[in-house]
Amino acid sequence: MIGIFDSGLGGLSALKEVRRLLPFEDIVYFGDTGRVPYGTRSRETIIKYSLQDMHFLASHNIDAVLVACGTVSSNALVILREKYPSIPIIGVIDAGVRAAAKATRNKIIGIAGTPSTIGSGAFDTGLRAISPDFKIISSACPLFVPLVENGFVSKDEEITRLAAEIHLQPIIEAGADTLILGCTHYPIIAPSIAKVIPNASLINVGAAAAEELRDIITARGMHDTEREGAVKYYVSDEPQGFERIASIFLGEEITDKVTRIDIEKY
Amino acid sequence: MIGIFDSGLGGLSALKEVRRLLPFEDIVYFGDTGRVPYGTRSRETIIKYSLQDMHFLASHNIDAVLVACGTVSSNALVILREKYPSIPIIGVIDAGVRAAAKATRNKIIGIAGTPSTIGSGAFDTGLRAISPDFKIISSACPLFVPLVENGFVSKDEEITRLAAEIHLQPIIEAGADTLILGCTHYPIIAPSIAKVIPNASLINVGAAAAEELRDIITARGMHDTEREGAVKYYVSDEPQGFERIASIFLGEEITDKVTRIDIEKY
Numbered sequence: 395m396i397g398i399f400d401s402g403l404g405g406l407s408a409l410k411e412v413r414r415l416l417p418f419e420d421i422v423y424f425g426d427t428g429r430v431p432y433g434t435r436s437r438e439t440i441i442k443y444s445l446q447d448m449h450f451l452a453s454h455n456i457d458a459v460l461v462a463c464g465t466v467s468s469n470a471l472v473i474l475r476e477k478y479p480s481i482p483i484i485g486v487i488d489a490g491v492r493a494a495a496k497a498t499r500n501k502i503i504g505i506a507g508t509p510s511t512i513g514s515g516a517f518d519t520g521l522r523a524i525s526p527d528f529k530i531i532s533s534a535c536p537l538f539v540p541l542v543e544n545g546f547v548s549k550d551e552e553i554t555r556l557a558a559e560i561h562l563q564p565i566i567e568a569g570a571d572t573l574i575l576g577c578t579h580y581p582i583i584a585p586s587i588a589k590v591i592p593n594a595s596l597i598n599v600g601a602a603a604a605e606e607l608r609d610i611i612t613a614r615g616m617h618d619t620e621r622e623g624a625v626k627y628y629v630s631d632e633p634q635g636f637e638r639i640a641s642i643f644l645g646e647e648i649t650d651k652v653t654r655i656d657i658e659k660y
Numbered sequence: 661m662i663g664i665f666d667s668g669l670g671g672l673s674a675l676k677e678v679r680r681l682l683p684f685e686d687i688v689y690f691g692d693t694g695r696v697p698y699g700t701r702s703r704e705t706i707i708k709y710s711l712q713d714m715h716f717l718a719s720h721n722i723d724a725v726l727v728a729c730g731t732v733s734s735n736a737l738v739i740l741r742e743k744y745p746s747i748p749i750i751g752v753i754d755a756g757v758r759a760a761a762k763a764t765r766n767k768i769i770g771i772a773g774t775p776s777t778i779g780s781g782a783f784d785t786g787l788r789a790i791s792p793d794f795k796i797i798s799s800a801c802p803l804f805v806p807l808v809e810n811g812f813v814s815k816d817e818e819i820t821r822l823a824a825e826i827h828l829q830p831i832i833e834a835g836a837d838t839l840i841l842g843c844t845h846y847p848i849i850a851p852s853i854a855k856v857i858p859n860a861s862l863i864n865v866g867a868a869a870a871e872e873l874r875d876i877i878t879a880r881g882m883h884d885t886e887r888e889g890a891v892k893y894y895v896s897d898e899p900q901g902f903e904r905i906a907s908i909f910l911g912e913e914i915t916d917k918v919t920r921i922d923i924e925k926y
Contacts, residue, residue, distance in 0.1 A: 434897070537819075540806040553803075553822050560819060631700070 395420040396607065397451035397459040401443075402430035403636070404539075404578035405462025406643035408486065408600030409625070412460060415608040419623040422454045426657060428630035432465040433510025444470035448478060449660040450628070458482040458610060460603050462578050464507065468516030482610050489606050490574050490599030491520035495528075497595040498572040502529045504565030504594065506587075507576035509534040517576055531568045535561040535580075542579045543639055549585035558583070558590045566591050575599060582642060625650055630657040661686040662873065663717035663725040667709075668696035669902070670805075670844035671728025672909035674752065674866025675891070678726060681874040685889040688720045692923060694896035698731040699776025710736035714744060715926040716894070724748040724876060726869050728844050730773065734782030748876050755872050756840050756865030757786035761794075763861040764838040768795045770831030770860065772853075773842035775800040783842055797834045801827040801846075808845045809905055815851035824849070824856045832857050841865060848908060891916055896923040 396419050398409050403425045412421060424447055426432075432440050444466045451459055459481055461467050461474070467485030474483050494503050494517075505517045512534040521528050537557040541547075546554045565573060573594045575581055581598040588596060629636060633652040640648045662685050664675050669691045678687060690713055692698075698706050710732045717725060725747055727733050727740070733751030740749050760769050760783075771783045778800040787794050803823040807813075812820045831839060839860045841847055847864040854862060895902060899918040906914045 436898070536810040537803070537806055537812075540803055544802040546803075553819065553826060556819050556822065632702070 395422060395454060395456050396611075397422050397424070397454065397456040398462055399424040399426070399447040399451060399459070399466075400462040400578065401426050401432040401465065403427065403639050403643060405600070406640055407578045407581050407598075408460055408462040408604055410644050411598070411601040411604035412607060413623065413625070415604050416611060417622060418620070419611070421623060421625045422451060422456065422628070423625060424450055424628045424655075424657075426630050427636075428657065431508075431510070432463060433508055437469055440465055440469045441473055444474060445477065446657050446660040448474050450655065450657060452478060452481070453660070456481065458607055459484070460607050461485045462600055462603070464511045464516065464576060464599075465514070468511075468514055482607075484603045484606050484610070486578065486599040486603045487516050487520060489603035490576065490597055491517060491524065493599075493602035494572050494574045494597045495521065495524045497597060498528070500569065500571045501525070501527055502531070502568055502570045502572075504562070504568070504570035504573040504591075505530065505532040505576050506535045506538070506562060506565070506573060506580060507532070508539065509536055511576050517574055529568065531565045531570060533561055533565050537561065538577065538583065539579050542582045542642065545642060547582050547642060549589070551586060554583050554586040555589050558587045562587070562591055570594055572597060627652040628655050629653075630655060661688060661720060661722050662877075663688050663690070663720065663722040664728055665690040665692070665713045665717060665725070665732075666728040666844065667692050667698040667731065669693065669905050669909060671866070672906055673844045673847050673864075674726055674728040674870055676910050677864070677867040677870035678873060679889065679891070681870050682877060683888060684886070685877070687889060687891045688717060688722065688894070689891060690716055690894045690921075692896050693902075694923065697774075697776070698729060699774055703735055706731055706735045707739055710740060711743065712923050712926040714740050716921065716923060718744060718747070719926070722747065724873055725750070726873050727751045728866055728869070730777045730782065730842060730865075731780070734777075734780055748873075750869045750872050750876070752844065752865040752869045753782050753786060755869035756842060756863055757783060757790065759865075759868035760838050760840045760863045761787065761790045763863060764794070766835065766837045767791070767793055768797070768834055768836045768838075770828070770834070770836035770839040770857075771796065771798040771842050772801045772804070772828060772831070772839060772846060773798070774805065775802055777842050783840055795834065797831045797836060799827055799831050801843075803827065804849060805843065805845050808848045808908065811908060813848050813908060815855070817852060820849050820852040821855050824853045828853070828857055836860055838863060893918040894921050895919075896921060
């Protein structure tokens with residue numbers, strides 16, 4: 395069984411990739427919808443929340459964890475691994491960095507992220523650790539999450555294309571051949587983003603993490619191949635509206651039950 | 661001294677109107693930035709938060725309160741008035757309803773609001789109580805708050821005009837001559853909104869509440885005319901970023917100090 399958690403529902407785009415790559419695995423997903431967003435919290439609070447999220451997942455029989463939240467990936471991964479040394483834990487930041495470093499040819503890499511992710515410099519730090527030669531251009535894209543969550547996701551949405559043009563202008567001008575979609579919401583509007591930066595490789599960080607997870611699961615022979623995997627969804631706020639937003643991320647209707655938990659108890 | 665509170669910083673647009681109408685009054689503003697938004701919370705939680713906000717303001721020497729939050733105005737005003745019978749408490753919903761009912765000629769009234777305010781039907785209920793003849797068209801405008809908070813506020817912002825066109829389409833088509841800007845963020849982008857619905861009266865609910873407050877203060881002879889009023893700002897989360905967002909709402913730089921409080925203690 396694979397555990398996936400995020401501060402909200404964006405991580406469902408990573409879940410979709412995990413299901414595609416590991417269709418026989420059971421999955422437990424936790425979205426901390428009652429405490430979203432994490433990006434504006436203090437580091438101490440982020441670590442406390444991350445540990446509670448991990449404790450909840452660990453109360454299931456999990457073999458590995460995908461951390462679909464950029465804020466947790468950059469602030470708490472080391473601590474989570476210390477507390478759970480026997481569980482492989484993959485974060486979207488490191489996986490996205492490695493995928494981008496592999497994809498670029500001209501070494502000009504753009505990073506699109508939420509204001510807090512861009513402010514943290516987490517992707518930059520990871521890229522510079524791989525090579526000091528990368529030219530990195532970061533751009534905060536505060537309109538992307540509301541556009542996705544309100545369903546402006548069709549490739550023909552003029553307002554989404556316009557937002558992409560505004561937000562990505564410095565990256566386009568710099569001639570980046572690779573663009574990290576540094577938030578699990580962004581792959582949903584990748585077609586609109588591709589319109590304004592057509593020649594760049596778009597890095598889906600959730601998909602990159604899902605691939606690393608698949609490699610680990612396969613290498614360790616952990617995977618179950620007897621039947622199609624089941625998914626259990628948990629959230630920390632009212633589940634109302636979950637189906638609508640979840641279907642945006644998953645590209646299909648959710649038929650599984652969603653359970654609300656009190657995450658403060660973990 | 662006048663108290664103003666909101667779930668976040670949108671109420672600063674109401675504060676601006678209060679300062680314009682009552683320049684000699686001292687003001688204490690509380691923005692519950694650590695627990696924003698209220699709209700998605702249960703009624704029980706909204707009432708608990710509202711009482712804490714009110715207890716905090718009442719710890720100052722206040723003569724009257726303006727509730728700049730639509731969610732509190734529609735869910736908790738009766739309870740706040742029961743707890744504080746000697747303090748006049750004005751809410752943005754009732755004030756906005758009265759101003760719209762006065763402004764309309766053709767009795768077709770549009771309501772623009774956040775998804776939770778529109779979902780609550782609070783403005784509709786108020787308007788129908790005044791006259792069953794009003795034709796009311798509501799429209800949830802989920803992109804307006806992120807556009808305002810990220811500074812897309814110039815009247816020439818193409819993306820803001822486009823968002824207004826998308827969100828207000830049903831109201832424009834119905835021929836409304838009056839549009840309630842049912843969220844204290846919206847007056848900031850009134851010029852872009854006016855472009856797509858040029859013949860409608862735009863009702864600034866914070867300004868409507870400020871006018872009712874002025875009438876009460878003046879009638880009771882409460883006002884102080886000796887010197888220009890001072891403003892004290894309080895928030896419940898990190899004050900970082902407050903200046904940037906506050907200057908969007910106030911149209912000027914903030915020079916006063918911002919203090920963080922632990923609202924859970926009230």
